[in-house]
């Protein structure tokens with residue numbers, strides 16, 4: 001059976017596009033985009049400016065380019081496609097199919113006359129929106145288990161130019177997968193303070209964040225001098241930060257106490273002369289006990 005052209009011309013892109021999409025800013029790193037794509041099972045992310053105007057599109061291909069260059073920490077504006085082929089919301093499905101045939105892309109951003117991104121139209125959206133969604137929902141037996149998001153960023157000791165980047169990238173990525181503002185605030189405190197402790201007190205380290213359906217796990221592990229007395233280091237106001245660090249506004253001795261207050265579970269392991277590992281867990285489903 002073939003669908004007649006008149007039928008395709010009656011359907012507007014506006015009515016079948018997917019509006020529940022992820023939009024990101026040009027400074028978002030490729031690593032977290034890769035993870036967001038995996039978790040959300042999407043293959044393209046429109047990149048927009050502060051006014052939601054389309055600046056580019058990051059596709060799986062761009063992620064692979066960054067991956068082979070070993071450059072996943074780069075901001076996406078370095079790898080995104082800038083000359084993006086788009087659809088207008090007023091285009092018909094027939095117009096859209098011509099573009100699909102012509103360019104052979106899997107999806108197009110839908111952009112209005114002002115350049116604002118309204119949604120995406122992929123081949124999957126076309127198929128799913130031409131049938132009654134409710135009929136399909138009825139057939140779904142059980143939800144597929146939620147995926148686990150894993151983010152990992154290197155952190156360099158003494159590098160104040162990049163300090164805070166890892167935690168801010170984590171924050172943006174978690175925002176995109178819909179983590180609540182309250183949890184986000186606590187994760188941001190833990191990751192920022194742990195990252196800054198590596199920058200200020202250690203030589204190098206890594207910040208790892210794992211998001212499961214039940215909790216968020218944050219691990220900050222470093223090679224550094226280690227902490228001789230963890231109990232003492234946990235005291236509010238205790239700091240060994242030298243004067244030049246204090247002049248930069250750090251060294252109040254509040255990092256570890258803040259990490260403790262924002263965590264549901266906290267373990268710190270440290271070997272003097274070797275390094276430190278901070279492990280924090282924040283529950284997503286209630287029962288906060290700290």
Ligand SMILES: Nc1ncnc2c1ncn2[C@@H]1O[C@H](COP(=O)(O)OP(=O)(O)OP(=O)(O)O)[C@@H](O)[C@H]1O
Nearest residue numbers: 197201226233239240250251252253254255256276
């Ligand atoms: N990763 C680490 N490696 C070595 N020592 C650390 C590390 N993290 C913390 N410390 C030690 O524990 C002390 C207390 O840490 P905390 O984060 O509470 O305060 P701070 O970093 O000195 O100041 P603030 O975090 O308020 O800027 C530090 O001064 C340092 O001596």
Ligand SMILES: [Mg+2]
Nearest residue numbers: 196197255256
């Ligand atoms: Mg600190």
